[in-house]
Amino acid sequence: MAAEHLDVVVVGAGLSGIGAAYRLQTEHPGRSYAILEAREALGGTWDLFRYPGIRSDSDMFTLGYPFEPWRDPKSIADGPSILRYITETARQYGIDERIRYGTKVIGAEWSSEDARWTLTLEQGGERRTLTCGFLYCCAGYYNYDEGHTPEFPGADSFAGQLVYPQFWPENLDYAGKRVVVIGSGATAVTLVPAMAEQAELVTMLQRSPTWISPVPGRDKYADRIRELLPPKLAHRVIRTKNILFNVGFYQYCRRRPEAARKLLTGLSTRILKDEKLVAEHFTPSYNPWDQRLCAVPDADFFKAMKKGAAEVVTDHIDSFVPEGIRLASGRVLEADIVVSATGLKLLAFGGISLTVDGAPVDLSDQFVWQGAMLTGVPNFAVCIGYTNASWTLRADLTSRLVCKVLAHMDRRGYRAVVPRPEGHLDERPLLDLASGYIQRSIGDFPRQGDRHPWRVRQNYLLDSATTMRTNLDKTLKPVDRTRALQEV
Numbered sequence: 481m482a483a484e485h486l487d488v489v490v491v492g493a494g495l496s497g498i499g500a501a502y503r504l505q506t507e508h509p510g511r512s513y514a515i516l517e518a519r520e521a522l523g524g525t526w527d528l529f530r531y532p533g534i535r536s537d538s539d540m541f542t543l544g545y546p547f548e549p550w551r552d553p554k555s556i557a558d559g560p561s562i563l564r565y566i567t568e569t570a571r572q573y574g575i576d577e578r579i580r581y582g583t584k585v586i587g588a589e590w591s592s593e594d595a596r597w598t599l600t601l602e603q604g605g606e607r608r609t610l611t612c613g614f615l616y617c618c619a620g621y622y623n624y625d626e627g628h629t630p631e632f633p634g635a636d637s638f639a640g641q642l643v644y645p646q647f648w649p650e651n652l653d654y655a656g657k658r659v660v661v662i663g664s665g666a667t668a669v670t671l672v673p674a675m676a677e678q679a680e681l682v683t684m685l686q687r688s689p690t691w692i693s694p695v696p697g698r699d700k701y702a703d704r705i706r707e708l709l710p711p712k713l714a715h716r717v718i719r720t721k722n723i724l725f726n727v728g729f730y731q732y733c734r735r736r737p738e739a740a741r742k743l744l745t746g747l748s749t750r751i752l753k754d755e756k757l758v759a760e761h762f763t764p765s766y767n768p769w770d771q772r773l774c775a776v777p778d779a780d781f782f783k784a785m786k787k788g789a790a791e792v793v794t795d796h797i798d799s800f801v802p803e804g805i806r807l808a809s810g811r812v813l814e815a816d817i818v819v820s821a822t823g824l825k826l827l828a829f830g831g832i833s834l835t836v837d838g839a840p841v842d843l844s845d846q847f848v849w850q851g852a853m854l855t856g857v858p859n860f861a862v863c864i865g866y867t868n869a870s871w872t873l874r875a876d877l878t879s880r881l882v883c884k885v886l887a888h889m890d891r892r893g894y895r896a897v898v899p900r901p902e903g904h905l906d907e908r909p910l911l912d913l914a915s916g917y918i919q920r921s922i923g924d925f926p927r928q929g930d931r932h933p934w935r936v937r938q939n940y941l942l943d944s945a946t947t948m949r950t951n952l953d954k955t956l957k958p959v960d961r962t963r964a965l966q967e968v
C-alpha cells in the first residue's frame with residue numbers, strides 16, 4: 481500500500497507548531513497538512529516543564545501570537561496560563577484536529593526525482609512512513625528525553641533527594657526542608673522564590689553570577705490600553721510598545737555596556753540595599769546580553785532573599801557528601817533536596833536524521849538562509865526563535881516566510897526549491913550567545929553566514945522590515961531531478 485501523502489508536514493505541536501499551522505491553513509487553505517507530535521500532548525515546553533513557579537520571562541504580548549490576543553491580566557505569565565493559551569488557540573482555529581500525537585519523526589529522506597520527503601515515523605513502538613512535499617520543523621531546540629546533567633562527584637553518597645527541573649517529581653514535598661538549587665539561569669531564579677514560599681531555606685549555588693533584571697509582572701500601561709481599546713487592537717498596540725522597548729533596551733546594553741552594568745547593579749542594589757552583596761553575587765564579569773538576561777517579575781527573587789527565605793552562594797562544588805554539598809571553600813551546604821538546574825541539552829531539529837538523494841546531511845556543513853531554510857536541503861524549513869527577544873517574534877515571521885515560499889513555488893511552477901548563496905560566505909556559529917549550554921552543542925547546528933540574508937540577525941525590527949520583502953528569485957533555486965546536496 482502506498483504511504484499517505486501530505487502537501488506539508490509540521491513537526492512539533494508546541495508554541496511554534498500551532499502558530500505555523502495557523503499561518504498555513506490561513507494562507508494556503510487548499511494544501512493538506514498535519515502536525516506530527518512525539519508526545520501525547522500539545523504545548524511543548526509549556527507542557528513538559530512542571531517545576532514550581534514555571535513561567536515565561538518574556539512578556540506574553542510578544543511571546544503570544546500576533547493573531548490571538550493575550551487576555552490574561554499578567555504580562556509575565558505562569559506555565560499553566562501559557563499552556564491554556566496555546567491549547568485554546570489550537571482549539572479555536574481547528575488546529576487541534578490536525579495534530580497526530582504519539583508520532584515521532586525519526587528520519588526524513590528527500591528524493592529530488594520525486595520532489596518529496598519520505599518520513600520515518602515511530603508510533604507506539606512501530607515504524608511507518610509518510611510522504612510530504614514540504615517539511616517544516618517546529619521541534620524546538622532542546623532534547624526532551626534528557627537535560628544537561630553534569631556528573632557531580634560523590635552524588636551517590638547524598639542522603640537527600642536530587643531532582644531535575646525537566647523531570648520534576650509529581651508531589652515533591654519541600655515544605656520546611658532545606659533546598660539547594662544549583663545554577664544561576666532563568667530556571668534557577670524562577671525556582672528559588674517559588675520554593676522559598678514553603679521551604680525552610682532555599683540556597684542558590686552558582687559558579688558565577690548572571691545578570692538579573694527586575695521587571696513588572698503586570699504591565700499597568702497594557703492594562704490601561706486594554707481598558708480603552710478592543711482586544712485585537714489593544715494586543716497590537718501593546719505588542720508594538722513592548723517590541724520597541726525590548727529592542728531599545730537590548731541595543732542600549734550592547735552599545736553602552738558600562739552604562740547598562742551600572743543600571744542593572746543599581747536596580748538590584750536599590751532592592752537589596754546591600755552593595756557588597758550585589759558586587760559579590762549579581763555582578764557578572766561578562767556584559768549584559770553576552771548571555772541571556774534573566775528577568776525576575778516583581779523582583780520576587782530579591783524579595784525572597786530580603787525576607788531571609790533564600791540566599792545566594794557563589795562557589796564551586798567540591799563534592800556531594802551525605803548531608804549536602806561540600807564547596808571548594810570548604811563550607812558544607814546542608815540540604816534535604818538538591819535541584820540541579822544546570823540547563824538544557826540542545827538538540828538540532830528534533831533529532832531527525834536528514835538525507836538528501838541518499839546522502840546523509842551534515843548540518844554543520846550547511847548555511848541557514850533567512851534563519852529558516854538550509855543550503856543543500858530542498859523544501860525544508862526550520863523554526864528558530866530569537867535569543868534576545870520573544871521566541872514567537874521570529875517564529876511567526878518564519879512561518880509567514882514559509883507560506884510566501886510555497887506561494888512562490890506555485891507561481892513559478894517549481895516542485896522543489898533550495899536556497900543557494902551568491903559567492904563565498906564566511907561562516908559563523910548559528911547563535912552567538914556565550915552561554916555554556918549553547919557553546920556545548922552549537923557545533924551540531926548549521927552555520928550562519930557573514931551577510932544578510934545569511935546572517936541570523938537578533939533584531940526583530942530589521943527582520944520584520946525585510947523578511948517578507950525578500951526577492952525569492954535571487955536565492956531560492958529550483959531543484960528538479962538533480963542531486964540537490966551536491967549542487968551547493
Ligand SMILES: Cc1cc2nc3c(=O)[nH]c(=O)nc-3n(C[C@H](O)[C@H](O)[C@H](O)COP(=O)(O)OP(=O)(O)OC[C@H]3O[C@@H](n4cnc5c(N)ncnc54)[C@H](O)[C@@H]3O)c2cc1C
Binds near residue numbers: 492517586
Ligand atoms: C523553562 C523554559 C522557559 C522559557 N521561557 C521563555 C520565554 O520566556 N520567552 C521566550 O521567548 N522563550 C522561552 N523559552 C524558550 C521556549 O522553548 C520557546 O519560547 C517556545 O516555547 C518554543 O516553542 P517551540 O514550539 O518552537 O518548541 P517546543 O516548545 O520545544 O515544542 C517542540 C515540540 O516538538 C515536539 N518534537 C520534538 N522533536 C520531535 C520529533 N522528532 N517528532 C515529533 N515531534 C517532535 C516536542 O515534543 C514538542 O512538543 C523557554 C524555554 C524553557 C525550557
